[in-house]
Amino acid sequence: MTAAFRRNALIILCTFLAAIAGVLVAGALAGGWLRSPSSHGTELHALLHRDVTLDAQQEVALDGLEARFATQRTALEAQLRADNVRLAAAIAREHDYGPAVAAAVDRSHRTMGTLQKATLAHVFAMRRLMRPSQTAAFDRVVVRALTPAP
Numbered sequence: 001m002t003a004a005f006r007r008n009a010l011i012i013l014c015t016f017l018a019a020i021a022g023v024l025v026a027g028a029l030a031g032g033w034l035r036s037p038s039s040h041g042t043e044l045h046a047l048l049h050r051d052v053t054l055d056a057q058q059e060v061a062l063d064g065l066e067a068r069f070a071t072q073r074t075a076l077e078a079q080l081r082a083d084n085v086r087l088a089a090a091i092a093r094e095h096d097y098g099p100a101v102a103a104a105v106d107r108s109h110r111t112m113g114t115l116q117k118a119t120l121a122h123v124f125a126m127r128r129l130m131r132p133s134q135t136a137a138f139d140r141v142v143v144r145a146l147t148p149a150p
Contacts, residue, residue: 044123044145052130052137061129069122076115083108 045066048054054062087108090100123142130138 044141047141047145048126048138051141052134054134058129062126065122065125065129069118072118073115076111076118079111080108080115083111 045062048062083104087101087104090098090104094101127135127138127142
């Protein structure tokens, strides 16, 4: 093998590994590989229906909230995927934590923050639908949904 071939092979390998690392880090920050960001909502709703007795009016109102939030969440998750693509491309170009990588990370963090804030706004909107006798159970459900099982 020539020195140039080894050098190019090493660059390609480093680029590939850096891109994989970027995707892994972004995936972990966005909610992990084993648990998608949207699984929190599914788990929360399953626990809510199991632990809180809801009347028909609350069910209809929750369905409406969930439909609106699903659209917002889908758009933000698509933005996170696009951010990850930009991060991988920046890593492939810079091969280091350079300005393009830093900008891509910052953009991804802004999108993750927006998703987290939207999720919390959704949870608090759901809480406002609860009767005073239901809020303690709702709060326990939220804590359980956000706390990883041992």
